[in-house]
Amino acid sequence: MTTVMLVDDSATMLMSLKAILTKAGYAVETAGHGKEALDKLGKGVKPNLIISDVNMPQMDGITFAREARKAPGMRFTPILMLTTESEATKRAEAKAAGATGWLVKPVGPDQLLGVIKQVLPGA
């Protein structure tokens, strides 16, 4: 089963996205911020895709994306940034950090699942 890791400091967002992805047939791992997500990767969790918020406490999404790329087996795993942030400079930072895409909230379920199909064509 394809596993998606959700990283967001909003419990509401985690719950909402988890409901959408679970219904679509994905297994879901959640983390409340970048550091927690990084810890999970360090403990052997190997998601097929990561969807991360940008503005989070402890470790923001862009730093997390940069660090996640260094984790074993995560070099080519798609990382989508899902955020309210619309500043172009932040987007460029995320791209440089290794993010695969940038999605501005709110994103409809169909749009989100469509993007996932694009970055995970076989899933």
Place this chain on the structure above:
Amino acid sequence: MPSLLRRLSPATAAPEEQSVRPDAVATALDPVPAYCDVVDGHVHDVIAQTDEAATAIIQQLVKVDSLAEVMAGDVAQLAGTLGRTETELSQVSSSNDQLVGRLISYFLHRDQQIRALVDQMRELDQHVKQIEEVSRATNILALNAMIEAVRAGEAGEGFSVVADEVRKLAHRSAEAAHGIGSSIGDLTARLDAVLSDDSQFDREQEIPQTNEETAMTRRLGGIANAQREMSELVAGILKDTVNAADQVQRSSAALTTETTGAVGHVQFQDITRQMLEHVAEAVVDVRRQSEDVVAYARGGLTEEELMSRVISVEALRAKHVMSRQRSTHAAQTGGPAHADAEPLIELF
């Protein structure tokens, strides 16, 4: 110190002769931190309430979605069972039709054989009548022979005995022929009754009769018709139920699509939360600045320290992360409206 206070409040600057009273400014600003704390408390209360409401909404939607899926599964199972029942009923009905058809054929064939037998027996009746005729003629001949034997006198005595025996034989032959004829008549009457039995059952059913039909074949035809009508009725009910089940399945699928969409819309709470958190941060800035002014007025802060911490609308703008926040900012300050050129979804 007074000159700075005048600069900070140009709109309320006092005339030259009016002296600025720093203590009054500090006293006037004293309630601002508490005021800001209350506003901050309200903002965070709204955040907590919307968070709680959004969580409850998602939980309810997930539950509704789950129930809709269970219902769709149950209905699909029911529709499958009904579909199979409809097929089986159709097969049973067809099988019954074939069975009744074979029975009707069997009875028609049997009836034809009985009719042929009756016809043959009626032909036997003709032969019996011929035997009776022969017996009568033989009896007359025997009587004539006896008369002739009496005329012949002593010479005819032997012949008279033979003639009497012939008469007796003729009589017995006539009796036997009559018995056979009666038996044949009785048998043919009974077989006719079997073929043309018109019972109360047939009259009640008002089944049309044809020349080839008998009571049994008419009954079988009636049973077949009744069974066919019942099958068609049940099949119609099953079909309607299957259609209703399909409709429920489609409605359930539409409902789960709607609930998923609704779950997606709950992202509004996260966006609202972030906007309110920025408002709360701005309130904290106002609070701090009021404290700084009070401290300056009371000599606890230098002018340089105060001015280095003064809040600005431009600094507030720099904290915005959303396009909507920047648009609102521009609308309030009269600045240029900010339009994001970047797409909402972009794959690098």
